[in-house]
Amino acid sequence: MIEIIRPTFVIDKEVCLQNIERMAEKAKAHNMRFRPHFKTHQSAKVGEWFRHFGVDAITVSSVGMAEYFAMNGWDDITIAFSLNILEMAHINRLAASVKLNVLLENKEAAEVLAAKAQNPIGVYLKIDTGYNRTGIPLSRTGIIDAILDTIAANKKITFKGFLTHTGHTYAARSTNEIFSRQFDALLKMKSLKAAYLKRFPKVEISMGDTPSASICSNFSGVDEFRPGNFVFYDLMQQNLGACSMKDIAVRMVCPVVAKHVSRNEVVIYGGAVHFAKDSILNTDGKPLFGRIIIEKDGEKQLLDTNNYLSRLSQEHGIIKTTPANFREINVGDLIEVIPVHSCLTANLAKTYLTTDGEEIPTANTYL
Amino acid sequence: MIEIIRPTFVIDKEVCLQNIERMAEKAKAHNMRFRPHFKTHQSAKVGEWFRHFGVDAITVSSVGMAEYFAMNGWDDITIAFSLNILEMAHINRLAASVKLNVLLENKEAAEVLAAKAQNPIGVYLKIDTGYNRTGIPLSRTGIIDAILDTIAANKKITFKGFLTHTGHTYAARSTNEIFSRQFDALLKMKSLKAAYLKRFPKVEISMGDTPSASICSNFSGVDEFRPGNFVFYDLMQQNLGACSMKDIAVRMVCPVVAKHVSRNEVVIYGGAVHFAKDSILNTDGKPLFGRIIIEKDGEKQLLDTNNYLSRLSQEHGIIKTTPANFREINVGDLIEVIPVHSCLTANLAKTYLTTDGEEIPTANTYL
Numbered sequence: 001m002i003e004i005i006r007p008t009f010v011i012d013k014e015v016c017l018q019n020i021e022r023m024a025e026k027a028k029a030h031n032m033r034f035r036p037h038f039k040t041h042q043s044a045k046v047g048e049w050f051r052h053f054g055v056d057a058i059t060v061s062s063v064g065m066a067e068y069f070a071m072n073g074w075d076d077i078t079i080a081f082s083l084n085i086l087e088m089a090h091i092n093r094l095a096a097s098v099k100l101n102v103l104l105e106n107k108e109a110a111e112v113l114a115a116k117a118q119n120p121i122g123v124y125l126k127i128d129t130g131y132n133r134t135g136i137p138l139s140r141t142g143i144i145d146a147i148l149d150t151i152a153a154n155k156k157i158t159f160k161g162f163l164t165h166t167g168h169t170y171a172a173r174s175t176n177e178i179f180s181r182q183f184d185a186l187l188k189m190k191s192l193k194a195a196y197l198k199r200f201p202k203v204e205i206s207m208g209d210t211p212s213a214s215i216c217s218n219f220s221g222v223d224e225f226r227p228g229n230f231v232f233y234d235l236m237q238q239n240l241g242a243c244s245m246k247d248i249a250v251r252m253v254c255p256v257v258a259k260h261v262s263r264n265e266v267v268i269y270g271g272a273v274h275f276a277k278d279s280i281l282n283t284d285g286k287p288l289f290g291r292i293i294i295e296k297d298g299e300k301q302l303l304d305t306n307n308y309l310s311r312l313s314q315e316h317g318i319i320k321t322t323p324a325n326f327r328e329i330n331v332g333d334l335i336e337v338i339p340v341h342s343c344l345t346a347n348l349a350k351t352y353l354t355t356d357g358e359e360i361p362t363a364n365t366y367l
Numbered sequence: 368m369i370e371i372i373r374p375t376f377v378i379d380k381e382v383c384l385q386n387i388e389r390m391a392e393k394a395k396a397h398n399m400r401f402r403p404h405f406k407t408h409q410s411a412k413v414g415e416w417f418r419h420f421g422v423d424a425i426t427v428s429s430v431g432m433a434e435y436f437a438m439n440g441w442d443d444i445t446i447a448f449s450l451n452i453l454e455m456a457h458i459n460r461l462a463a464s465v466k467l468n469v470l471l472e473n474k475e476a477a478e479v480l481a482a483k484a485q486n487p488i489g490v491y492l493k494i495d496t497g498y499n500r501t502g503i504p505l506s507r508t509g510i511i512d513a514i515l516d517t518i519a520a521n522k523k524i525t526f527k528g529f530l531t532h533t534g535h536t537y538a539a540r541s542t543n544e545i546f547s548r549q550f551d552a553l554l555k556m557k558s559l560k561a562a563y564l565k566r567f568p569k570v571e572i573s574m575g576d577t578p579s580a581s582i583c584s585n586f587s588g589v590d591e592f593r594p595g596n597f598v599f600y601d602l603m604q605q606n607l608g609a610c611s612m613k614d615i616a617v618r619m620v621c622p623v624v625a626k627h628v629s630r631n632e633v634v635i636y637g638g639a640v641h642f643a644k645d646s647i648l649n650t651d652g653k654p655l656f657g658r659i660i661i662e663k664d665g666e667k668q669l670l671d672t673n674n675y676l677s678r679l680s681q682e683h684g685i686i687k688t689t690p691a692n693f694r695e696i697n698v699g700d701l702i703e704v705i706p707v708h709s710c711l712t713a714n715l716a717k718t719y720l721t722t723d724g725e726e727i728p729t730a731n732t733y734l
Contacts, residue, residue, distance in 0.1 A: 006451075061681060062636075083624065085699045086371075086701075087373070109624070109625075133680065134625050137629065255453045257451050257476070258472050258473055269451050277645065313500065314406060314428060318500065330475070334453075344681065
């Protein structure tokens with residue numbers, strides 16, 4: 001067993017496998033291709049766990065990540081990030097060896113792709129269904145048609161369908177709002193599919209943010225399902241109602257270095273360079289960067305929200321506690337912290353440790 | 368010249384060298400040992416630049432970082448982070464080959480150090496002068512005496528002095544407040560030094576957050592000076608009045624991937640995994656994650672705060688612009704973004720690029 005002496009990202013493999021299985025079965029039940037997003041775990045080893053559940057196609061969020069997973073045996077990859085035309089040489093190299101899909105949302109990038117694509121490349125058009133981050137607004141069919149006409153000039157390029165990320169489910173104030181935002185996006189995507197079905201009989205709809213993927217059950221007309229965060233889940237998802245506490249598969253395990261009785265604060269080795277800085281609102285109205293698990297009488301216990309990771313600087317984390325729990329924690333203890341946003345926390349780790357005691361490298365050493 | 372195709376951390380070496388020189392001269396003018404904090408740049412190559420200005424002693428914030436810089440020729444290192452007793456084996460190994468100082472702030476850690484130190488180790492006591500993050504509150508001389516008695520049991524350990532990080536200067540609402548907080552901390556540290564001078568004639572005071580190090584000029588009685596961020600500076604420091612815009616030595620250079628005319632928003636490849644997520648308040652009351660520089664008529668121009676990095680997700684950044692500037696920016700352009708918090712932004716880079724065209728590895732590949 002590896003001895004933990006520094007902040008360590010630990011995965012409960014059993015919970016993680018359950019999360020993957022549940023989502024794979026959901027995709028199957030709704031006749032959707034499961035193309036999970038690998039940006040959350042960014043690890044070839046965790047990727048292998050997906051293979052047990054029949055996954056052979058993946059989503060990534062950068063060309064570098066596509067290169068990493070291609071090197072690790074994945075040969076059907078969608079880069080779910082609007083085409084960065086400066087990376088065309090890398091994209092051509094990748095497309096020489098794997099089935100590669102890219103995203104387009106403007107004519108400028110479509111023109112570069114049409115001019116430079118040397119190997120077969122699939123294209124999804126990125127549609128904005130209300131998140132207002134990026135993508136083509138539904139009403140602008142002129143842009144859609146212009147892109148389709150442009151890429152038709154290069155026979156290597158195949159139009160696959162329409163893709164959206166319903167990221168505004170993350171801002172939902174209730175699960176009802178997640179349902180309504182997903183349903184609204186679904187209607188929009190289906191209307192788009194209907195409009196282009198005649199010209200492109202194989203046109204697909206690709207969807208799948210984790211909040212809606214976890215709780216919604218209407219996926220009629222959806223061809224592809226791309227959630228990512230669900231592999232680990234986190235407090236943000238739990239807070240949204242997308243998962244329960246027992247579904248969260250990851251912890252940061254951090255050494256206690258100091259205690260301050262006058263403030264009932266415990267200082268851990270574990271800061272912004274280990275957790276990243278996303279927070280949710282705690283019950284006291286203050287930012288919460290993590291929930292705390294300590295051992296009491298030999299049993300692990302999740303503490304209530306009066307005990308939480310309340311501040312982060314580069315390497316320090318400050319845990320606020322109740323006086324009673326303060327007394328249970330000692331300098332040199334290891335404390336488990338449930339992270340707020342597992343994607344960004346995982347991104348900072350060079351390796352993960354599993355509850356089986358296995359140390360897993362991540363793409364961080366490659367990217 | 369290296370072609371930039373992905374988000375890239377770029378250092379203006381000339382500005383960086385000026386920042387180092389200015390701070391080295393300040394230390395010299397006030398007869399302080401300059402022991403710069405290397406947690407901001409975390410790079411052996413940038414470390415070498417300090418040698419030109421006579422620096423031979425450094426500060427780091429983790430044992431791993433100490434190991435990295437020891438491997439790279441530094442032999443006088445203070446780990447300015449309260450002793451993590453779980454890392455004693457690493458600390459003993461380090462202390463076998465370099466002059467190592469560690470921080471103590473409680474009796475528990477002091478006892479472990481006294482029991483386990485095998486090689487000469489210097490000790491500073493971490494004092495809380497008002498930041499309330501960690502350290503011994505000034506009034507608790509009982510703890511100070513207990514730690515001093517404890518470490519006296521091991522002849523390998525030498526008490527060096529008192530160290531503080533006046534981090535509450537970062538929350539100052541004016542430069543006046545930076546002055547008053549530094550002065551308050553200085554008085555506290557001097558009173559401590561006076562109280563222990565008889566028993567420890569060589570007792571030192573070590574101080575030096577970047578805001579006060581940059582603007583204050585009263586360092587009477589201070590023996591050691593440990594600022595770190597000044598090497599790069601950033602918008603947070605500029606916002607505090609600790610530096611001017613021209614002192615900021617770093618940029619994130621990011622490709623433009625999309626434009627949304629209905630919102631006057633530009634989408635860059637450059638997100639939370641490149642910038643980290645610290646923000647300052649913009650003039651419009653909204654969080655600002657970076658200021659924007661674009662080329663106009665062949666000249667670089669810093670845009671006003673109506674144009675700023677306004678949102679970050681994992682890989683995407685959203686720049687809000689005025690309509691006029693929106694028209695100047697094209698898909699495929701490279702945009703320069705001045706980061707809010709250079710320490711956390713630099714921490715995410717695997718390599719830096721200098722304006723001389725040199726690619727510099729960072730500790731990220733080691734840590």
